[in-house]
Amino acid sequence: MSAAVDSAAPPRLRRRQGFAALGTAARTPRGRVGLGITAFVALVAVIGPFVAPYSATSFANVPFGKPSGSSWLGTDTLGRDVLSRLLDGGWVLILMALAATMFGLVVGGTAGISAAYLRGRIDGLIMRTVDVILAFPSIVFALLLVSLVGPKLWLIVIAVGLTHAPQVARVLRSATLDISERDYVKSIELQGVRPAKVMWSEIVPNLISPLMVEAGLRLTFSIVIMSGLAYLGFGQAPPAPNWGYMINENRIGLQLNPWAVIVPALFIALLTIGVNTFTDSVARVAIGVEGRNVEVALIGATTPEAS
Amino acid sequence: MAVATAVAPASEVVVAPATVPWHARRPLLALVTRRGLAGLVTLLIVSVIIFFATQVLPGNAAYAVLGRTGTPARLHLLEKQLGLDRGVFAQYWHWLSGLFTGRLGTSLASGQGVWSVVEPRLVNSAILLVLAGAIGTIIGVTAGAVAALRKDGWFDHVTSVVALTVTALPEFVIAIALISLFATLVSHVLPAVSIIPPGSYGWNNPKALILPVATLVIVIVPYTLRMMRASTIEALESDYVEMARLKGVKSWRILLFHALPNAIAPTIQVIGLNFLYLAGGIVVVEYVYNYPGIGQGLVDAVSNRDIPVIQFIVIVLAAFYVIVNILTDVIALLATPRRRLTQ
Numbered sequence: 001m002s003a004a005v006d007s008a009a010p011p012r013l014r015r016r017q018g019f020a021a022l023g024t025a026a027r028t029p030r031g032r033v034g035l036g037i038t039a040f041v042a043l044v045a046v047i048g049p050f051v052a053p054y055s056a057t058s059f060a061n062v063p064f065g066k067p068s069g070s071s072w073l074g075t076d077t078l079g080r081d082v083l084s085r086l087l088d089g090g091w092v093l094i095l096m097a098l099a100a101t102m103f104g105l106v107v108g109g110t111a112g113i114s115a116a117y118l119r120g121r122i123d124g125l126i127m128r129t130v131d132v133i134l135a136f137p138s139i140v141f142a143l144l145l146v147s148l149v150g151p152k153l154w155l156i157v158i159a160v161g162l163t164h165a166p167q168v169a170r171v172l173r174s175a176t177l178d179i180s181e182r183d184y185v186k187s188i189e190l191q192g193v194r195p196a197k198v199m200w201s202e203i204v205p206n207l208i209s210p211l212m213v214e215a216g217l218r219l220t221f222s223i224v225i226m227s228g229l230a231y232l233g234f235g236q237a238p239p240a241p242n243w244g245y246m247i248n249e250n251r252i253g254l255q256l257n258p259w260a261v262i263v264p265a266l267f268i269a270l271l272t273i274g275v276n277t278f279t280d281s282v283a284r285v286a287i288g289v290e291g292r293n294v295e296v297a298l299i300g301a302t303t304p305e306a307s
Numbered sequence: 308m309a310v311a312t313a314v315a316p317a318s319e320v321v322v323a324p325a326t327v328p329w330h331a332r333r334p335l336l337a338l339v340t341r342r343g344l345a346g347l348v349t350l351l352i353v354s355v356i357i358f359f360a361t362q363v364l365p366g367n368a369a370y371a372v373l374g375r376t377g378t379p380a381r382l383h384l385l386e387k388q389l390g391l392d393r394g395v396f397a398q399y400w401h402w403l404s405g406l407f408t409g410r411l412g413t414s415l416a417s418g419q420g421v422w423s424v425v426e427p428r429l430v431n432s433a434i435l436l437v438l439a440g441a442i443g444t445i446i447g448v449t450a451g452a453v454a455a456l457r458k459d460g461w462f463d464h465v466t467s468v469v470a471l472t473v474t475a476l477p478e479f480v481i482a483i484a485l486i487s488l489f490a491t492l493v494s495h496v497l498p499a500v501s502i503i504p505p506g507s508y509g510w511n512n513p514k515a516l517i518l519p520v521a522t523l524v525i526v527i528v529p530y531t532l533r534m535m536r537a538s539t540i541e542a543l544e545s546d547y548v549e550m551a552r553l554k555g556v557k558s559w560r561i562l563l564f565h566a567l568p569n570a571i572a573p574t575i576q577v578i579g580l581n582f583l584y585l586a587g588g589i590v591v592v593e594y595v596y597n598y599p600g601i602g603q604g605l606v607d608a609v610s611n612r613d614i615p616v617i618q619f620i621v622i623v624l625a626a627f628y629v630i631v632n633i634l635t636d637v638i639a640l641l642a643t644p645r646r647r648l649t650q
Contacts, residue, residue: 131345134632135353135625137587140605147609147617148360224477228591231479232606247483254491254499262487265480276475 019208021286025278028285034277041271045094048087056080056088056241064256074257076250082260089241090267092153093230097222100157104164104218105211112169113207116176117199127173130166138163138225143234151234160225164218175210179203209286216279220272227268243268339637346629353625354406358399361614385415406622412615416608421615425601429623430508432593432600436585438516439523444578446524447531452570454532455539456562463536470529478588482522482595489518501598519596523588527581534577538570545569572642579635586624586631 025031054060054071058080061068065075073082115126133141142159149155179185185202229235230244238245243264250260329337393401405411411421454463473481490499501515510516542548543566551565552558590602597603601620608616 128349131349132352132356135349135628136621137583137590137624137628139587139590140621140624143590143605143609144357144360144617144621147612147614220475224475228477228479231477232591232594233610244479247479251483254487258487258492261483265483269476269480272475272477273472277471280471 019212021209021212021282025282025285028281031278031281031285034274034279034281037270037274038278039274041090041267041274042094044087044267045090048090052081052084052087054081054084056085057239060084064250064253064260066257067259073259073263076246076257076260077253082246082250082257082263085241085246086243086263086267089243089246089264090271092236092240093223093226093243094271096153096157096160097219097226100160100222100226101164101215101218103157103161104222105168105215107161108165108168109172109207109211111165112172113176113199113203115169116173117180117195117203126169130169133162133166136163138221139228142225142229143232146229146234151229151237153236156226156229156234160222160229163225164221168214168218171210171214172207175207176203179206213279213283213286216275216282220276220279223268223272223275335637335640338640339633342633342636346633350622350626350629353629354403354622355399357618357621357625358402359395361618402618406619411619414613414616416611416613416616421619424616425604425619425623427505427508428599428601428604431503431598432589432602434508434510434516435519435523435589435593435598435600436582438520439527440578440582440585442520443524443527443581444531447528447577447581448535448574450528451532451535451574452539452562452567454536455543458540466532467536470532473525474529474533476526478522478526478591479595481525482518482592485518485522485525486595499596501596503599515596515598519592519598522592522595523585526588527584530584531574531577531581535570535574538573539566542566542569568642572639575639575642576635579631579639582631583628586627 026035059078060071060081061075061079063075063077063079065071065079067074071081071083073086076082076085111126111130115123136144138160141163142156145155145159145162180203185198188198188202226235227244230242231248233245233248235242235245246264247261247268250257254261331337402412409422411425413419414421414424417424450466454466457463486499487493489495489497497518498515499518501512501519503512503515539562543562545566548561548565551561556565589600590605592598593600593602594606601623604616605620605624607613608620
């Protein structure tokens with residue numbers, strides 16, 4: 001009916017809707033719980049290093065000492081204060097998870113949007129690359145990379161980010177395929193705008209909803225894989241505190257001072273549950289319908305569609 | 308207009324004449340072939356990546372193994388052992404052909420053959436994978452169907468909150484919780500580590516299997532449950548179920564013969580996903596319980612930079628991944644008559 005209105009209005013309208021989903025989700029009961037838990041753990045991780053009673057690497061008492069007035073959560077396998085290590089052991093994990101998520105979203109997003117928009121050979125090439133990365137379990141892919149260079153933090157970030165990229169690429173590719181057929185995109189194309197600019201200013205703003213959901217999911221998985229790698233001993237070098245590795249190094253003393261294991265495990269659990277619960281409510285608000293679509297988006301079907 | 312719309316759908320189900328190529332007459336066979344070939348190509352590329360990444364890329368694998376302490380003589384010896392003194396493609400070919408002829412090389416950490424190191428681990432991991440996959444699927448599918456039937460009932464609410472919470476948990480956190488509950492703090496009914504003596508397998512030590520299997524089951528049930536619930540609800544709300552209801556078909560008949568068959572295809576995909584997930588999940592879970600499978604073997608090999616073992620375990624896991632993917636696609640397709648026709 002009115003092509004001019006169609007070409008200008010919808011993207012901007014959709015863009016506002018996209019981010020509004022975050023606010024709406026934060027007001028749902030489930031979203032509030034998720035956001036609250038996440039904020040609590042993040043706050044502990046960020047403020048923790050400044051309020052820790054002892055240095056995370058100094059020796060406070062005998063190994064696996066029970067909680068006492070001087071160390072509220074007792075001491076760990078080497079006699080260091082558990083509370084201090086807990087307060088100092090989260091921020092690197094969270095930063096690395098955020099960095100890996102960003103990396104995965106940027107690489108996967110660029111690949112998926114370009115594949116869908118440019119089609120043809122580029123599409124084929126990108127999606128075959130995706131198939132290859134998807135042929136490894138994420139943690140195995142990360143371990144393979146770690147086995148090359150050793151447990152360097154930047155390498156772990158890149159490795160985890162790369163394992164996210166294929167899934168992000170798939171989700172955004174199918175979303176882009178739909179959007180790039182719409183009239184306002186066609187009309188911009190007819191004006192001779194470069195493909196890169198069309199993708200950035202017309203397509204990306206319409207992908208905010210799936211992007212937000214993907215970001216939340218990838219962040220959850222980043223934390224799961226990062227803490228898992230740290231647990232296996234592929235994180236920061238040993239004296240540095242890390243919630244994942246704390247569980248591993250203190251496990252032999254589970255009977256003597258259980259807090260040294262249980263509290264870091266609890267913090268990792270709270271962090272992943274909080275992020276995932278908030279993501280879940282964002283997905284239900286942004287995607288809108290209750291049902292299989294939400295589940296598919298949340299679970300992220302990794303098996304390729306047989307077509 | 309009217310003629311065109313009437314003809315269009317009919318042309319899709321026309322019986323194939325002899326001139327139609329075989330892949331149009333046998334769409335299913337064509338799909339299996341195509342997916343199989345694509346999987347083979349993927350595996351070949353994966354093998355190139357694994358090999359070049361571990362053996363060639365970081366300058367020199369021998370140097371990586373020995374570190375800075377390696378004397379030139381030992382370095383030279385190890386280079387010969389790894390075949391690094393030959394050309395790159397000769398090395399790759401030697402390795403790839405070795406995968407098929409059983410010439411897998413020697414573990415750098417133990418000095419034994421790679422196959423004799425990995426074989427018992429493969430069996431142990433397979434036991435874990437099959438048990439957890441089967442039990443998890445049965446529980447997840449049943450609970451999902453029940454939750455869908457009693458949508459918004461108490462069971463549905465409880466399972467949906469529990470599923471959402473557990474989905475997010477890392478495997479080792481679940482494992483630590485189970486160990487605390489059943490093997491250390493609260494009670495001592497089960498062993499905290501799954502010690503399996505060399506020469507015996509997982510099935511000889513059922514008690515050692517319980518906690519690792521339980522951990523993996525807890526990890527995969529939520530996915531299965533959520534997917535099954537969503538697809539069953541979708542099927543139950545469809546027109547043909549409504550029709551059956553209006554005809555007065557009994558509700559259990561509707562569930563078993565009308566709704567469930569249509570919820571199977573998406574569920575098969577989830578089962579496939581479960582097995583893919585388990586292939587990665589065993590890495591951490593086996594390590595936590597000290598269970599001698601390939602996951603723990605991989606972590607050990609990475610710590611020791613035992614390159615021949617890393618290469619073999621990773622290619623085995625990748626092959627498993629690709630095969631499960633293909634099987635999932637084909638079975639899901641077989642379970643969806645509608646899609647089989649429109650191929």
